[in-house]
Amino acid sequence: MKLFFIHLFNSAVYVCFIGLVAGFLFAMLPNRIFKKNEPLFKIRKFEQGGMFYSKYLKINLWKDKLPQFSELTRFGFKKASLNNISHEYLEIFKAETMRAEVTHLFLIILSPFYVFVKPDILQWTTFIGCALGNIPFIMIQRYNRARIIKLQSRLNKTNHF
DSSP states (O other): OHHHHHHHHHHHHHHHHHHHHHHHHHHTSOHHHHHHTGGGGOOOGGGGGGHHHHHTSOHHHHGGGSOOHHHHHSOSOOOSSOSOOOHHHHHHHHHHHHHHHHHHHHHHHHTHHHHHHSOSHHHHHHHHHHHHHTHHHHHHHHHHHHHHHHHHHHHHHTTOO
16 A cells, blocks of 8 residues: 555656646747637637636636646746736737646646556556646636636727727
8 A cells, every 4th residue: 555655646746747847848839829829729609708617617716726837836927817908918818828728738638648658557547637637727727718808808899909
């Protein structure tokens, strides 16, 4: 049993390390890449402009309890709150939500490789935990992006841009 917990700890450290490396690599990509590929990140009809996440998943109750890459590393864009509502800032914020979404999608896609490295129950647990553990982070990004798009639309209507 002690050996199991040692392996579990080692797997957790490995997964966290891979997540941090991925975070750093994706953080280096220029915002223009995300702006150019913005249609890939469009908010779907079922998301109801972000209301799906707040109404059915109660995202407001738990989203701030999850760690942020920028808080853990002091690197990257701080997404805890809006610093201003300028067009440029909102575009950067929106790009950052796309960047974070891609990072977490990448980690989900990478997760089956844990099983291929060593196909045992611990690695299956790591695979499932990694795959499912990234989904809430993706939901947060999609929720925030929907709210940013809604804010941009409102500001465009009132000619604040």
